[in-house]
Amino acid sequence: MEKSDTALLGGGRMISVRLTLSHWRIAAMNELQYRANFFVQIIHSALSLAVGLVAIWLVFDHTTDLGGWTAPELLAVMGVHVLVGGLLKTLIEPNMRRLMDDVQEGTYDYVLTKPVDAQLLTSIREVKPWHAVDIVLGFGVLTYAVIDLGRTFDVGAALLFAVTLTAGTIMIYCVWIMITSTAFRVVRSDEVLNLFDGFYQTGRWPISIYPFWLSGVLTFIIPLAFAVTVPAEAVSGRLNPNTVALAVVFCVVLALVTRRVWAINLRHYSGASA
């Protein structure tokens, strides 16, 4: 049904892209009015980065490697962690919160009555541009780490990084929207979202240092291994080609599963006003 609707409006993919861009632009302009929040965000980001750096420094004050990872390699992990965290907080998290609020208040009807794909619209309505501070900071830390590793710029590695980072971020989005869409059934899943935030903190360290039960969860249930550790491996030259293939395949499978789960969950939305 959704496919034919978008085709009616004259352009499948193209209209999705245009729709996404205009939604982002409007949402961003809305937020950018509140300039003081920018400075609040800078303080917040700088402090959490500082604490993270101190933690790494403390670790290497007492050892030379952590589970086979050297200091610059861990710094690369942290850079990717901050960067991906910024991406999630800028583009994804605000939409998930909005979805839950809408379901609770019954205003989600307004999304469903629009002639575009509901999952798409749900995922692009909000942008928090100030969180992009973390994207910039994370990229800075990552660049420093790569230089510290003594690696010269390498197109192959950069490409692998881009591919694994994109796949990993999509995977996190998939898991997140699957969890959030359970809001159609249980209404209050914001505590689950907070827990998700907590879990995200585990990604600051390479997933391989965790015991198998935890690293299993962080690879296949909350795929932080793919979103953070794998891209960091790509830039530090530790990446196994099989991992890239696994990441891409898992990403596609997860996206398909998510689409199904979304459709099933959506049928449980009854509209609070009805």
Added chain:
Amino acid sequence: MRALAEAYLIGARNGFQQQIQYRVATLFAMLGFLIEPVVYLIVWTTIAESQGGSIAGFSTNDFIGYYIAWTLVRAMNISLTPYVWDGRIQRGRINDHLMQPWHLFHRDFAMFSGWKPVWLAWWVPLAALLVLIFQPQLNPAPWQLPAFFVAVFFGYTLRFILLYLIGMVSFWTTRASALFEIMVAGEMLLSGRLVPLELMPPWVQSLAAWLPFQWTYQAPIDIAIGRRTVGETFQTYGWQLVWIAVLGVSLAAVWKRAIRRYSAVGA
């Protein structure tokens, strides 16, 4: 005095009932709290093992005990965050409370204290799970457990007053949250929350000695894992009470000025 005690009892009962109603939310919040210390635990036991079993006097076993005790300290020291004051002041929500015969502080402190039994009830099975997973060798002396709880209570009181004091800044600026974040960063590094202070460079340790933070995290934890003697435990209580007194007096002074600045919105 009896009336105040009654007010405390009622406040605590309200807090207790609120947490019982939202017990699943409490469980999820608690699970979220567990992640932070579990990460530290794994990182530091990994390092201790690679360094022949101990660092700075902390054995692998000490680290496990440290971060498991940490979880109770954290669950018990949850306090009113300064964010709450923004809303209270902007929307004039403290008006009703200012008419009551008791300082608003008593109402808030009683309410948060009422939460504790519910959190404790969730903590017990979760801590048991952590013990099962990480298998620390526990052999506390009989006095250590009650001594730990006393230190945890003083630590909670201290932290509650400290956060209340920071919340007061909201009467002067709408950006008190920035100050709170700076405090949390300080707490991370100077309280033993991130790592035991022994792992910090000496200058950080001397800085921490002049600040209240360590009495809210590391001091109670140290008692729980047997790193403080009976004498040192009483010394700990002494320092906790000194800080409670200092911060309490400051709070009373700041509150007086703050309330004079406040002009009820919506009046």
